[in-house]
Each structure stands twice: as structure tokens, then as C-alpha cells.
Amino acid sequence: MSKVLGLDIGVSSVGWGIIDTEKMEIIDAGVRLFEEATRNANEERRGFRGARRLKRRRNHRLERAKKLFEEFGIPTNCIGTGNPYEIRYKALKEKVSLEELAIGLYHIVKRRGTVLDAPLEEEKTGGELSTKEQLKRNSKELETKYVCEIQFERLKKGLVRSHENRFRTEDYIKEARAILNRQAQFHQEINDEFIEKYIELVQKRRAYYDGPGSKKSPTIYGRYFIKNGKFHEMSMIEKMRGKCTYFSDQPRIAKMSFTAELYDLLNGDLNKLQVNGEYLTEEDKKYIVEEIVKKGQKVTIDRILKYKGLPKQKKVQPFLYSSVMISLSMIVCL
Incomplete structure (x- = not known):
């Protein structure tokens, strides 16, 4: 050559x-x-992938809703017609036809809200409210109204599809139960079995630790996968755990887990910390974990000194400050 x-x-x-x-x-x-790979590009691809999954799962949920309606003799050929907000509002108070009921229930399955909880204190960010802030604002109206009643009033003002139309899934479920219990008085198709199956369909969500895929369609990226021609099931946490350096046949704990960080904090950082020449006692460590870390407060050397009944110090040894603060801040975040 x-x-x-x-x-x-x-x-x-x-x-x-x-x-x-x-x-x-x-x-x-x-x-x-070729373009150099960047973190922004990875985040963009992840965002698109997440959007595709959400859309696919929503479509599958809607398909299951139609099958459920057909199983109990509720017609589905009318879905997509009529005003779902007005129908839901009417279904709370009076009899509606099965066709109208299908339109309203299908709409709830499609727009079932979020699982986020409203914060204790409202934060002002300027401009459009965040999801949590809007949930808190809507929760006040929900004390005396159902979701559809609020939405129907806003529909008249043209605000129903704005950022204000954010509610929790449990709020939609509360409305759905009220509608179904009311319509069960007029339609024999709406029985206890249908109500429970419908509510389960609305509130069911894939847990984050399950990952993509399912038992019917396993994938190497989820908890259900095929290896060496055999079906396996393993939690996503287990899949991400590596092997111990010293005991190669034993799995090690996740490095950034709460348990690992708590162990490092108690066995390492706080063991090195001395106050007036004395190491922290077991009771001191319990206080720091229970009264500071678990309550979500920022742990600082000053707080430790205050607990020990000592005044603040202007200078703290860099070694003690950095090692303790880094570990404590990671614990608080977790």
C-alpha cells in the first residue's frame, strides 16, 4: 500500500x-x-422531545376516553362540536343529553390541569403570572365555584384561553365528580363503575421515575426493557446506579442523593467542625438536621454559632466554611 x-x-x-x-x-x-455541541442545544432537543411525549400521551389518553364512553354506551360522534365550557356549566345544574355530556367530559380529559400546588406566599415577577402564582389566585375563587363556572364567566370576556386559565388537576376532578353525580340522576349509563374509571383516567400520570416506554412497548431508556432476549423491569434510579469501587458486585448509592449527602455531612463535614476547640456532639448534629436542614433554611456558620450561644465571627477558616457550606447547601436544595 x-x-x-x-x-x-x-x-x-x-x-x-x-x-x-x-x-x-x-x-x-x-x-x-460542523457546529460545536452546546448545553443550549441539548436543552432545546430535550424540550422538543418532552413536548412530543406529552402530545403523544395526551392523544393516547383521549383515545382511552372514547373507548370508555363507548363501553358504557355513551355516544362519541358528537365530540368536537358544541361549546364544552357552556355544556359543563349546564351539566352541574340540569340534565344534559349523553352527547353533550360526552363533549364536556372529553374536554376535561383533554384539559386536565397541573399537579403543582399553590405557594404559601404570592411572589410578584412582573408581567404574566407564573403557574404557581395563578393557581394561588384562582384558588380563592374555587372556594365557592367550580372550574367551569369560572371559565364560563371568563369566556364571555374572551379570557378563557389566556394564562389565567390555570387550575390544578384536583380542581377538575372535583368538578367532574359533581357533574357525574348530577347526571347519574338522569342517565343509567353513568354508574359508580363509570365514574371511578373516568376519574382514574383524568388523574393518572406517569411517574417521572418510570421513564418512557411501558410493559407493552419496552425501551432501553425506561424501566421496562429487553436485554439478552429477556424482558426486565428496573426502576430508573436502579438503572443509574453504578458499581462500588471496592465491592464490584454491589451497587453504590447515587452520588447526589439525599442519603449520600446527609452521610457526607454527618460523617465528614460536621465531624471536622470545631467550636471553641470542641467538636460538635451528636445532639448538635441532630439539631442542625432537624431544625435547619429539614425546614429548608439556609445553613450557615452564623446559625451554628447562634445555636451554640456564641457571637458571630468576622472571619471563618476557609476550610471549614467551604466544606460545610457546600455540603449543607446541596442538602437544602435536595
């Missing part, structure tokens, strides 16, 4: 050259440029 291929592989380019060693000539050469 008188030809040699040379490659120059870089972060954002790959160059090549083919040389004839006998004639000492360059036969061909070139370079292929």
Missing part, C-alpha cells in the same frame, strides 16, 4: 488527507466543519 490516510479530528471539524508515499503527492485533502 503506497497510500496513507491522515485524519485531524477536532471539536468542531474533521480534516483529512490522502498521500501517495511513493510519488510524495497529495491525492486529496479537505475538511468537514
